[in-house]
Amino acid sequence: MKLKKLLKKLNVFLHAEEQLQHDKDEALANVLKKLKKKEMKLQEEIDLETDEVERKFLEQELKIVHSQREKGIGLLSEIRGRNPEKDSKA
Amino acid sequence: MLNNKLSRILLPTIFIVLAYGFWLSPDFKAISAGVAIFLFGMLALEEGFRAFTGGTLEKILRRTTNRLWKSLSFGIVATTIMQSSSLVSVITISFLSAGLIGLSEGLGIVFGATLGTTTGAWLVAGFGLKVNIAAYAMPMLVFGVILVFQSERRLKGFGYILAGLGFLFLGIHYMKEGFEAFRGTIQLAEYAVGGLAGLLLFTAIGVAATVIMQSSHATLVIIITALAAQQITYENALALAIGANIGTTITAILGSLSSNERGKQLAGGHLIFNVVTGLVAIVFIHPFMHGVEHISDVLGIAADDYTLKLAVFHTLFNLTGIVLMVPLIGRLVWLLEKMIRVKPTRIAVPKFLNESALVFHDTAIEALRNETLRVYKHARNIIARGLSLSREDMLSDLPIEDVINKNNIPIPFDIDAAYEKNIKSLFGAILTFSSRVPGEAQSSHEISRIRNANQNIIAALKGIKHMQQNMFKYIDSDNEQIRHEYNRIRTRIIRVMRRLEKISSGHEDEPDADVTVLSLDALKLTLEENSATLNERIEGLIRSHDITADMGISLINDSNYAYDIISNLIAVNSNLFHAEAKAETEAEHMIALDDHEISSVLDEDAK
Numbered sequence: 001m002k003l004k005k006l007l008k009k010l011n012v013f014l015h016a017e018e019q020l021q022h023d024k025d026e027a028l029a030n031v032l033k034k035l036k037k038k039e040m041k042l043q044e045e046i047d048l049e050t051d052e053v054e055r056k057f058l059e060q061e062l063k064i065v066h067s068q069r070e071k072g073i074g075l076l077s078e079i080r081g082r083n084p085e086k087d088s089k090a
Numbered sequence: 091m092l093n094n095k096l097s098r099i100l101l102p103t104i105f106i107v108l109a110y111g112f113w114l115s116p117d118f119k120a121i122s123a124g125v126a127i128f129l130f131g132m133l134a135l136e137e138g139f140r141a142f143t144g145g146t147l148e149k150i151l152r153r154t155t156n157r158l159w160k161s162l163s164f165g166i167v168a169t170t171i172m173q174s175s176s177l178v179s180v181i182t183i184s185f186l187s188a189g190l191i192g193l194s195e196g197l198g199i200v201f202g203a204t205l206g207t208t209t210g211a212w213l214v215a216g217f218g219l220k221v222n223i224a225a226y227a228m229p230m231l232v233f234g235v236i237l238v239f240q241s242e243r244r245l246k247g248f249g250y251i252l253a254g255l256g257f258l259f260l261g262i263h264y265m266k267e268g269f270e271a272f273r274g275t276i277q278l279a280e281y282a283v284g285g286l287a288g289l290l291l292f293t294a295i296g297v298a299a300t301v302i303m304q305s306s307h308a309t310l311v312i313i314i315t316a317l318a319a320q321q322i323t324y325e326n327a328l329a330l331a332i333g334a335n336i337g338t339t340i341t342a343i344l345g346s347l348s349s350n351e352r353g354k355q356l357a358g359g360h361l362i363f364n365v366v367t368g369l370v371a372i373v374f375i376h377p378f379m380h381g382v383e384h385i386s387d388v389l390g391i392a393a394d395d396y397t398l399k400l401a402v403f404h405t406l407f408n409l410t411g412i413v414l415m416v417p418l419i420g421r422l423v424w425l426l427e428k429m430i431r432v433k434p435t436r437i438a439v440p441k442f443l444n445e446s447a448l449v450f451h452d453t454a455i456e457a458l459r460n461e462t463l464r465v466y467k468h469a470r471n472i473i474a475r476g477l478s479l480s481r482e483d484m485l486s487d488l489p490i491e492d493v494i495n496k497n498n499i500p501i502p503f504d505i506d507a508a509y510e511k512n513i514k515s516l517f518g519a520i521l522t523f524s525s526r527v528p529g530e531a532q533s534s535h536e537i538s539r540i541r542n543a544n545q546n547i548i549a550a551l552k553g554i555k556h557m558q559q560n561m562f563k564y565i566d567s568d569n570e571q572i573r574h575e576y577n578r579i580r581t582r583i584i585r586v587m588r589r590l591e592k593i594s595s596g597h598e599d600e601p602d603a604d605v606t607v608l609s610l611d612a613l614k615l616t617l618e619e620n621s622a623t624l625n626e627r628i629e630g631l632i633r634s635h636d637i638t639a640d641m642g643i644s645l646i647n648d649s650n651y652a653y654d655i656i657s658n659l660i661a662v663n664s665n666l667f668h669a670e671a672k673a674e675t676e677a678e679h680m681i682a683l684d685d686h687e688i689s690s691v692l693d694e695d696a697k
Contacts, residue, residue, distance in 0.1 A: 027673035031681060034605050060619075061612040063691050064683065068608050072681040 021079065028076045032069060039065045121268030121312070128261025128311070134234075135172060135254030141247020155195040158419065162412070165202020173258065175200075175207035175306065179342040179360055183353040194423050196356045200342070201363060201415060204335070204408045211310050211331075211401035227263065230256030262311055289372060292326045296333020306338030310404070314397045324396045328375065331404050336368045351433065355426040362422065367411030381406055438468065438512045440519040451534075454527045458540045459666060461520055462547075466662055468512040469547045470587065473655070475503040476554035477580050478565060485591050490584050494577050500562040505555045513551065517544055535676065543665035546658040553655035560644045571636040575628075575645055579652045582620060586656050589613060590663050606667040607678035610660050614688050617656050622692070624649050 012019065042062045049055040112119045155161040169178045179200050186196045230252050237249025300309045310331065317327045339361045346357035371378060382403045391398045415422070440461055447457035474481040478501045483493045521544070524537055557579075564576040593609050625646070632642040664682070668675040683691070 023673045024677070027677040028680070031605060031608070031674055031677045035608065035681075038605060057616075060615055060691075063694070064611045064615055065608075067683060067687060067691050068611065068681050071683065071687070072677075075680055 025076065025079050028072060028079065032072045032076065035065055035069045035072065039069065117268050119268075121265050124261045124264030124268055125312070126261070127257050127264060131254045131257025131259075131261055133254070134250045134257055135174065138247045138250030138252075138254055141243050141250065152191070155191050155199060158194065158198050158416070161191075161195045161198025162202040162205075162416070165199040165204075166206040167202075168199070169203040169206025170209045173207075173210055173213070173255075175203040176338060176342065178203040178206070179339075179357075183342060183346050183356050186352045186356050193352065193355055193359070193426065194419055196352075197359045197363075197419055197422060200356065200360045201412050201419075204364065204367070205405070205412055207306060207338070208401070208405040208408050211314065211404045212398075227256045227259035230259065262315075265311055265315055288326060289329045289375060292322075292329030293333040293336070293368065293372065296330035296335075297337040298333075299330070300334045300337025301340045306334040309334035309337065314400060317400060318397050324399070325379075327396065327400050328379070328403055329372075331400060332368045332371045332407070335404075335408070336364045339364050351430050355430045355432075358426050358430055359422055362426075363411060363415050366415065367407060370410060370414065371407040378403060378407060378410075437510075437515045438464075440516060440523070443519055443523040448523075448526060448528065451528065454523075455534075455536045455540070458520060458524055458527070458537070459668075461516060461523075462540050462543050462666060465513055465516045465520070465544060465547055466666070468508075468516070469551055472503075472505060472508045472512070472551055473554050473583070473587070475501070475508070476505050476551075476558050477561065477583060478503070479580070479584070484584050484587055490581050490588075493584065494580060498566060498577075500565055502562075503558075505551065505558060509551060513547070517548065520544055535679070536672075539665040543662045546662040546665065550655045550658040550662070553651040553658070557648045557651045557655075560648050564641070564644070569637060569641070571631055572641045572645070575631070575637070576648070579648060582652060583655060583659075586613060586617075586659055590659060594663060594667065605678060607664055607675065608682055610664050610667075611683045611688065613660050614657070614683070614685075615691060617653065617660070618685075618688055618692055621649070621653050 039062065042058055042065060046055055046058045046062065049058060108122060112122070154164045165178060165182075169175045172178060182191070182196050182199045182203075186193065191199075234249045234251070234253025234256055237245050238253060240246050240249065296309060296313075299312065300306050313322070313327050313330045313334070316322050317324065322330070339357065342357040342360045346353040382399050385402050385406065386393075386395075386399050389402070391402070441464060442457040442460040444457070447453045470485075471481045474484040477484070478499070479493065479497045483497060486493065488496075521541070524541055527537060561576055561580070564572045565580070567573045567576075590610075590613075593606055628637075628642055628645050628649070631637045631645075632639060637645070664679075
């Protein structure tokens, strides 16, 4: 049992860099998911908003979220070593 | 409250009594004018010395008061030069309040000042009444006033000193002339009361005269001139001098009203010293008189030269006071500290930064973040008050327009004092604690973000401080346009504060709740957008003469400060927000748009 635990620890130590990369990948993907959710929520709010000024503000925010998603997708693709264009469709 | 009512009644009463006196006697008018000119000279002197404070004077003060004999000598010399123990006392109170000197040093100066002030009696008795001092006053006034018009601070200060001395001498001249003429009409000596009753009565008159004129010097001058004109008896003059010595503490007491407890302690010490000295002089008046006779004989002062004898008496009883009180200075300090307790300054102390938090990296970071959030909360209060608002109103759900309309009067607020009390100590503790966080954590993003957040808070407060003066001037200005523009600045800051509050509260129904760091980018965009349109609008206002060029300059500067405040507030939150998972916070910071990317979105929007 002790040996098994030790081996597991050794494995984590030897693959620390990979693990870090994996965590980064996962975190970016999670944030991107949240941003997508936010984008959809904002779009819904824009559709329902009747006040012109408030709608403009929401539209601006949507543009920001869109730019953030684009940037995030680019970063994720870099990590995964893929084409960002292809990833954005995902 | 009572003070206000009293001063409301007192001032008109004094005016009526004086006007009646002027109507009755032109000589009384000349004496009063002399006193007024004398006091005006004192004001000018004070103004002049003020020009030399803050630099050389402070340095000298610190170096020359570190020993009791030094502070005593300082008091004597300074008062001899300035010819006003009140001025020296008030300056000493201000230094004590500022914490530059301690109470015993302050008392040393004040004791010395009481001896130094006796040189005034010598000056007037030996010099003032025998030479036409107005002849010196005139050139002093002329040179002084020319120098007052100079722009250089020190020259101006020197001008005030010279003009002040000129007015002092001119005042003495007028008082002297008034009493000379008075001599023929009323014989004050006829009202002289002998014995203990007379002694106490004239002591009380001396106190009252000095309290009214706020200058023992002026009273002494009146005593000496009246004595020279044989208006009062020698004994009554001595009692008046004792009274003047007690009454002179009024200026220090008044000066201490606006100071802290330390200043009040010094004024209390001054009062105790002068009352004790006065009592000793009253009780031992006959031995004192014998002493004066003896000294006068030694000095070769004529038996009927009462004015010089008064100067000897004044010096003798003040010297006795010093001899009596100096050994008791330690006890006096103890008594004063017990009577007037210094309220412990409630400087904010760290709540989360403790040794146990340093054991683990994560707990240390969490402690630092929580402490920084406390600093931010204090800063939020300062920002609200700096904008003449209450924190509750600033962060309420009320429409911003209503908040602005409700708080449309500038409310004074000392940002520096609030910073000293609530921010500085915590900021220092955070920096020290962060430098003690163990190992690799030192170079982590988290630590550097927390440090940055603290610096952002300080920068935002600096901006508020810079803006406060003009904000005060313009939020209730008669010019509607400038008032509107300054309220617009307030509105922008309130809006950002509310938005940041909402994002940080992390309500689930908030679309930003999941991505707090990223949600700040929208605020950055609004900030850039506002700043881009602002200059154009200000130029338009100046062109249409809705605001003056001066107002425009103030507005441009303050808009820049507002920009800095807002961007620093956004940065504080960006540095402090964090997702549940550490990796996600890092991911959010990676995705957050930089200034260039924000500008690109803005450009796209413009198209």
